[in-house]
Amino acid sequence: MAPLVKICGLSTEATLDATLEAGAERVGFVFFARSPRHLTLERAAVLARRARGRAAVVALTVDAEDAALDAIVGAVAPDMVQLHGRETPERVAALRARLGRPMVKALGIACAADLDAVPAYAAVADEIMFDAKPPKGAALPGGNGVAFDWRLLAALDLPVPFMLSGGLGPRNVGEALRVTRAPAVDVSSGVESAPGVKDPDLIAAFIRAAKS
Numbered sequence: 001m002a003p004l005v006k007i008c009g010l011s012t013e014a015t016l017d018a019t020l021e022a023g024a025e026r027v028g029f030v031f032f033a034r035s036p037r038h039l040t041l042e043r044a045a046v047l048a049r050r051a052r053g054r055a056a057v058v059a060l061t062v063d064a065e066d067a068a069l070d071a072i073v074g075a076v077a078p079d080m081v082q083l084h085g086r087e088t089p090e091r092v093a094a095l096r097a098r099l100g101r102p103m104v105k106a107l108g109i110a111c112a113a114d115l116d117a118v119p120a121y122a123a124v125a126d127e128i129m130f131d132a133k134p135p136k137g138a139a140l141p142g143g144n145g146v147a148f149d150w151r152l153l154a155a156l157d158l159p160v161p162f163m164l165s166g167g168l169g170p171r172n173v174g175e176a177l178r179v180t181r182a183p184a185v186d187v188s189s190g191v192e193s194a195p196g197v198k199d200p201d202l203i204a205a206f207i208r209a210a211k212s
């Protein structure tokens with residue numbers, strides 16, 4: 001079966017349309033002020049309305065407070081919330097109950113020991129995203145265009161679905177899927193021409209490569 005694809009960090013109508021036309025199942029909007037992909041609530045609401053019914057809208061947050069998350073849910077009505085910070089399993093469970101949406105918990109992976117935390121998160125999240133750990137000194141916890149050793153996921157046995165992320169692009173997504181057998185993939189900087197600037201041709205090429 002073809003993997004599900006999420007294009008993360010969209011910020012314009014043109015690139016959102018390119019993503020929807022190319023057949024991505026999820027679109028990600030970033031709410032993190034330091035990110036070049038950050039959206040205001042107003043802007044995200046406009047884009048979410050455009051995507052509604054064509055792809056699931058994912059709101060990406062990083063260690064956000066309850067009030068900020070309530071505001072995002074109120075303004076944007078995301079289909080899912082992606083937690084990309086240091087949220088504990090208890091916090092994931094509490095937010096799932098509070099927000100009433102499926103929770104995707106992103107975990108940074110660099111070595112086998114990083115997988116030790118997975119069972120506790122898989123017990124409370126609806127989906128796990130495996131992303132590369134940010135490089136030392138990186139300004140962002142994600143969206144860094146860095147891959148990890150996909151072979152670490154080879155023996156994975158999870159009670160919930162997972163998504164592979166980190167350093168993917170049109171040229172390596174096929175190999176990443178072959179190694180990990182991931183049911184879903186996510187990309188941000190691998191389909192950009194500059195930080196925060198998505199490229200419609202790269203988006204289409206990524207989705208084609210993932211689904212072929």
Ligand SMILES: O=C(O)c1ccccc1NCC(=O)[C@H](O)[C@H](O)COP(=O)(O)O
Nearest residue numbers: 008035142143144145166167187188189
């Ligand atoms: O993309 C961002 O700017 C971002 C900022 C803060 C936290 C997470 C962020 N992105 C998370 C994602 O879901 C990215 O798609 C994922 O890390 C993969 O990024 P990339 O390696 O650039 O494809």
